[in-house]
Amino acid sequence: MEDTQTPRGSTDRDGDDAEPAAASRLVGSDRVLAVLKELARYPEGVGLEELTRVIGSPKPTVHRALGALRRAGLAGQDARGRYLLGDEFLRMAFAHHEARPEHVRVRPVLEALAHRFGETAHYAVLDGREIVYRAKVDPPTGAVRLTSTIGGRNPAHATAVGKLLLAHRLDTLEAVRDWIGDSPLEPRTTHTCRTAEALHGELQAVRERGYALDDQENEPGVNCLAVPVYAASPTAPSGAVSVSALTYRTPLRTLAGAADEIRAALGPLAHPHR
Template identity: 75%
Template sequence: MEHTQAYDGPTDPGEDGPTGAGSSRLVGSDRVLAVLKELARHPDGAGLDELTRVIGSPKPTVHRALGALRRAGLAGQDGRGRYLLGDEFLRMAFAHHEARPDHVRIRPVLDALADRFGETAHYAVLDGREVVYRAKVDPATGAARLTSTIGGRNPAHATAVGKLLLARQLGSQQEVEAWIGEARLERRTPRTRCTAADLCRELEATRERGYGVDDQENEPGVTCLALPVFLTSPTTPSGAVSVSALAYRTPLADLVNALDEIRALLGPLAGPRT
């Protein structure tokens, strides 16, 4: 599906011509950043015409933005002349990620969980209506192809980590309804809870049991169990750790039965028992 971009930032009546009060034309550094973000969506590279169409700016200005990114090492060209993220960008991103305090502290736990269950382990945080994956460890063999990627997002209402963290914020149906607002909750699978009443009941059950579950609600054939982790505060979770498993080989019931073992692997990061 072709990606389209909406932008509400500053505009400029400069080289791209006049801009009206309601214009969404990208200018200057905003355009450069938009091109950079678009390149990240094309691991096989993207042509100038394609980038121009998606960004919505004239070809010469998109080309100048690409030139600035190339000079900084943040973009490059392959043998076919297609543009892609540069090695310097990848070096900076990976170096930053590996050095983040939360990643350094949580990685051994994820390694242990992936090794114990032979499934994928995640660390994610809540960001509005979505969860953002800060770290991910696949098992040594038999890794499943999941929608989760480091830095990627999934809808909070459809994921174990999201529901676990929402359960601490939304204590009544009125609060759930206000959180949903006018937007519909995306139905990722036939099992996704997409009404305020259903989600409210699930959040209440999550609070009572102290862990979150996703029984093929975000991806068909994938189950998940999540527990809070306390990296920065003894009382407020910084995020949640989860084990995401293929349902046919690790049913949700198996993860629930191993709850005490998962807590033990989290160690002091699991926080107080409630």
């Protein structure tokens, strides 16, 4: 079943005739992107009625957004008429992901670490106040695995990867305070750093050790160790590799004791080149 027609009587302005044309176009683009992002939440597809309810826009608006996405190959419909991400979107996403040089170079290391520790290995980068997972390898065995996903985000101050990368950017208490600004640090658990002073102390420890630890600061029952990766810059880490472990399987002291082994697995990527 295909749905390519635009409903009769609908317009591109969605009743916003009082808005300037440029503003209306921007709103329309935002709506199309909102529909695209929402489709990603429904791998089995979603009906127009439900999508309209979730987006909170009139049905003709959502329908037109879906039409634009379908024409670009970024959305499609299954045999039941439910909407889902299109093959072209998936092709673009995976092609872009696979073309990242750091991902290609780090992936074998993640596989080796996941196999060695029986825990999940990540490669992540810093994006503002958050870290973004660019690659992930789950352990080959073990019934319990982490729910992190490629492209997923977590607060930088609550993660080993985030603290590792922040330590290379925020070397004074004043810099930490400026980075926090007016937005308080989110307390993900009772272990999370909540003040500039606490975070500054953590970053100092990271610089002294050369690696970062997450002692159940982002998620109860999960700890982590992260080391820097110098894949794109000769002097500054482009990201970090981490081993995230369930505390009952791999205590934090076990991860900390393996820091040199994890760095060794990265080889030249673990060291700056001056």
